[in-house]
Amino acid sequence: MGYGEDDIALVSFQSVSKGYCGECGKRGGYMEVTGFSADVREQIYKVASVNLCSNISGQILTSLVMNPPKVGDESYESYMAEKNKILSSLARRAKMLEDAFNSLEGITCNKAEGALYVFPRLHLPEKAIEAAKALKKAPDAFYVSRLLQATGIVVLPGSGFGQVPGTWHFRCSILPQEEKIPAVVSRLAAFHEAFMAEFRD
Template identity: 65%
Template structure:
């Protein structure tokens, strides 16, 4: 079904830690409207995928004001909220921030998303989640409920796990201590993996990578030799796809080209997770480093 929808891209500021600048949002909104596109919603992922940044509370307030002023529905993907690694950063839900600003349901239309599979519980294995809808009229909510209700088979295991995420063991309960220990151990390990992998990527020739503040990903930028760009162009393939295909063939390591996510024109990135087991990370880094140096040497000649 063609609903004649359009995606309006916006770009984060890589030089400023992947900041989401409202000036960029206004610029893209103006361009879209000039082309006759009726922009209805803004999607924000916080903590970020694929970039791993965590928005500051002030930045969130600016985004909320922007959506209110421009009458945009705010779609807040907050599935990585447990994964915050930077000591100077903290997760704030858009709903909590908007309420702290004195905004109620009549002021801001907001859909908040959460999941079992992106924090410490499902770790990208099990699937289940929810969305909380606020500020939409009842007719819109009825349509959403109708769409959700047509599923033939309910995701029972996902619903059970989601209930556990929303209602974890409480202080004083028998399993509370072991739950806290396992959760903290998983999150601490993910933080160490993110830091170690970012450090390794920044040691590679022609690679620059912002530190992961949260989520489960890194989004390093590739500065590839001109011969590599020409070789990719000769087979009608984006340069970052060319790189990750060769990486896969040579090492078995899977990364995703940045062109699949949208990136500033003229730049090339790759997305990596920090999910491999911590004990396997040294070997992965070694294989990646060896491949990368051989790639650079081959196409620098």
């Protein structure tokens, strides 16, 4: 297929470690390059080829993701059943966490769309922001540090991912086993209520 001057140059990446096939236990990925001249594609492939290759299981998984069972294949029905079961569970987990965060004072959480994380926004009392500054910490880093110390729950501060100045977030994985999410939510809610009470203006 040839590419004209008006075509859009696009590089698409896919990671098998962030999906229903590998979740976070396997590593592998691939990219598709379209809209570039043959000379440019050759240089991109050269650069990509000098990297170390992923392990054998990662390569096998990447091949399976790129070429899943098709209608009529012996394993198609079991593949689709397992895929749908995993995706449904991930959607339920994301919804449970989203609802839990949105029920807490001072937290808003958008719907997870295509990732294995939710990014709740913290609306912290001024006293909490001042306490964080006194410790030379970003307010979201202060919050997640206190959460870890009190509950053992690990989330990452949004300040490590880039956010609008003056806003605070944290990243929370939706990967804990589905049956364990209610206990995580319960511990997190108890911590958050105590945190807000401590720093309420």
